[in-house]
Amino acid sequence: MRQPLHRELYNLLERGRDRQLRLAVTGLSRAGKTAFLTSLVNQLRHAGLEARLDLLPAAREGRLLGAQRIEQQDLGIPRFPYDQAMAALDAIPPRWPDPTRGISELRLEVRYRPARSGWRQPETARLTLDLFDYPGEWLLDLPLLQHDFLSWSQAQARVGGEQRQAMFSQWHQAVAALDPAGDSDEAQLAELAEQYADGLRRAKVAGFSNLQPGRFLLPGELEGAPVLQFFPLPGLDESQRNELEALPAHSLYATLAKRFRYYQQHVVKPFYRDHFRHFDRQIVLVDVLGALNAGPERFEDLSHALRLLMQSFDYGKRSLLSRLFAPRIDRLTIAATKADHVTPEQHPNLVSLLESLLAEPLQDLRFADIPVKALSLAAIRATQAREVTQQGRSSAALRGTTLEGEEVLVYPGDVPQRLPPANFWQRQGFDFPLFRPVERHTAALDHIRMDAAIDWLFGDKLI
Ligand SMILES: Nc1nc2c(ncn2[C@@H]2O[C@H](COP(=O)(O)OP(=O)(O)O)[C@@H](O)[C@H]2O)c(=O)[nH]1
Ligand SMILES: [Mg+2]
Incomplete structure (x- = not known):
C-alpha cells in the first residue's frame, strides 16, 4: 500500500x-x-x-x-x-x-x-x-478518575450480574442499614471496607475483572491506611446530590466522599500522571x-x-x-x-x-x-501443535506439560468467532489445562x- x-x-x-x-x-x-x-x-x-x-x-x-x-x-x-x-x-x-x-x-x-x-x-x-x-489490578483505577463519589457509587451499583453480586452479599447486608446522614464511626468504616475488599478479592478469584478500587486487591505500601477505608454507598441517586453535598463533615457520606477524593488525588492521579500519559x-x-x-x-x-x-x-x-x-x-x-x-x-x-x-x-x-x-x-510458547491420526482421520492437537508436570496431548476445543450465546457455555463450554513453560x-x-x-x-x- x-x-x-x-x-x-x-x-x-x-x-x-x-x-x-x-x-x-x-x-x-x-x-x-x-x-x-x-x-x-x-x-x-x-x-x-x-x-x-x-x-x-x-x-x-x-x-x-x-x-x-x-x-x-x-x-x-x-x-x-x-x-x-x-x-x-x-x-x-x-x-x-x-x-x-x-x-x-x-x-x-x-x-x-x-x-x-x-x-x-x-x-x-x-x-x-x-x-x-x-500490577493489572491498579489499571482499573484509571476510569475512577472520571467520577466523584456519588457518580462512582451509582456506577458500582450497576456493575455485574447475580454471580458477582453474590460475592458481596455480606457487605451488602451490612451497608443497607447505613444512613448517609448519620455520624461516621471509624471502627465500623474499617470493618465495612474490609468486607468490601473481601468481596473484591472473592470476585477476582472467581474470574471477574472489573474490580475497583484496585489497591484494595493489592495495597502495596498502603496496607491498613485509612485512605483504603471507603466503599461505594448503594441506593443513591443523582437527584439527591445537593442534599448529600450539604451534609456535615462528620457524616458518613461526607467522610466516604472525602476518602474517595483523597484516593483519587493521592493514589490514582500520581499513578496516571507518572506512568500513563504521553x-x-x-x-x-x-x-x-x-x-x-x-x-x-x-x-x-x-x-x-x-x-x-x-x-x-x-x-x-x-x-x-x-x-x-x-x-x-x-x-x-x-x-x-x-x-x-x-x-x-x-x-x-x-x-x-x-x-x-x-x-x-x-x-x-x-x-x-x-x-x-x-x-x-x-x-512464551508452552505447547507444540500436533496432528493426531485416529482411524485414518487426522485432527489437530496440542502437546504440552501441565503445571503439575503431566505430559498431555489435548484438543482444547473450538473457539467461537463472536461473543458466544448463553447456550455455548451449557452445551460445551471451553476448557484447557494450564501449561508450564518448556525447557x-x-x-x-x-x-x-x-x-x-x-x-x-x-x-x-x-x-
Ligand atoms: N501458555 C502460555 N501461558 C502464558 C503466556 N503468557 C502468560 N501466560 C500465563 O499467564 C500467566 C499470567 O501472565 P503474566 O505475564 O504474569 O500476566 P500479567 O499479570 O499481565 O503480568 C502466567 O503465569 C502464565 O501462566 C503464554 O504466552 N503462553
Ligand atoms: Mg505482571
Whole structure:
C-alpha cells in the first residue's frame, strides 16, 4: 500500500535518526504483560542471532543488530526484573515469572542499520524504548478518575450480574442499614471496607475483572491506611446530590466522599500522571481464552472493564509539531494472549472473538482514524501443535506439560468467532489445562507472532 505523501516525507526526514518511543503495554491482571515484556526484551536481545523474527522486516533483512537495557529515566523506580523472569523460566522444572506486585521500568536501546544508508547517515541508528510493568489490578483505577463519589457509587451499583453480586452479599447486608446522614464511626468504616475488599478479592478469584478500587486487591505500601477505608454507598441517586453535598463533615457520606477524593488525588492521579500519559504506541493484551473458560458473566465483565479502561488513554494522530508537546497514541495493537492454548487453525477465530470483545472501543478508534491491528500471540510458547491420526482421520492437537508436570496431548476445543450465546457455555463450554513453560534449548524464547506484534508497534521506526 502506498503511503500518503506527508508520511513518506516524514519517513525520509526521520530515516536513520535516533528516536525514542514510549510503549504502553496495557492489560488487566494475568493478561500476560510480564510474559510479553520478558519475551520482548529476549527477542530483541537475540535479534539477528537465534530469535525467529521473520515477520519483522528489519530482522528479516538482517538490519536489526540487537538490544540492550540501558539506564532508565527515573532512578527511583525499580528495574523490570528481566533476569528474575528468565531465571524462573530456566528453573528445573521451568516456572512462570512471579506475579507483579509493584511498578518497574525498563529502557531498551535497540540498534539497527537504516534500510538505505545514504549520504551523511550514520552506519547504525538507535531506537530507545521506554516500557514499564505494573500490577493489572491498579489499571482499573484509571476510569475512577472520571467520577466523584456519588457518580462512582451509582456506577458500582450497576456493575455485574447475580454471580458477582453474590460475592458481596455480606457487605451488602451490612451497608443497607447505613444512613448517609448519620455520624461516621471509624471502627465500623474499617470493618465495612474490609468486607468490601473481601468481596473484591472473592470476585477476582472467581474470574471477574472489573474490580475497583484496585489497591484494595493489592495495597502495596498502603496496607491498613485509612485512605483504603471507603466503599461505594448503594441506593443513591443523582437527584439527591445537593442534599448529600450539604451534609456535615462528620457524616458518613461526607467522610466516604472525602476518602474517595483523597484516593483519587493521592493514589490514582500520581499513578496516571507518572506512568500513563504521553504514550506513542500501545498494545492491549487480553486473556480472551481465560475469559472464555470462565463463563458468560465474566466474559461480559471483561468486555465492560476493557471498554472503560481504553477511555483513559489519549489517542490521536500526531503531526511533527504536536508530538513535541504531547505525544499521543497514534497506532495500536490488540492481542489475544496465550494463543498456544489452542490449536493453530483456531487462531483466526480467536482474533475475531477479540475484535467482538472490544467492538465498542474499536469503533471509536476507527472513527478517530487510528490504525489498529488485531492479532493472537503467545509471548512464551508452552505447547507444540500436533496432528493426531485416529482411524485414518487426522485432527489437530496440542502437546504440552501441565503445571503439575503431566505430559498431555489435548484438543482444547473450538473457539467461537463472536461473543458466544448463553447456550455455548451449557452445551460445551471451553476448557484447557494450564501449561508450564518448556525447557529452553535456545537462548531465544519460542513464541507465536511476537514478531508481528513488534512490527506493528515500532517496525516503522526501524527503517
Ligand atoms: N501458555 C502460555 N501461558 C502464558 C503466556 N503468557 C502468560 N501466560 C500465563 O499467564 C500467566 C499470567 O501472565 P503474566 O505475564 O504474569 O500476566 P500479567 O499479570 O499481565 O503480568 C502466567 O503465569 C502464565 O501462566 C503464554 O504466552 N503462553
Ligand atoms: Mg505482571
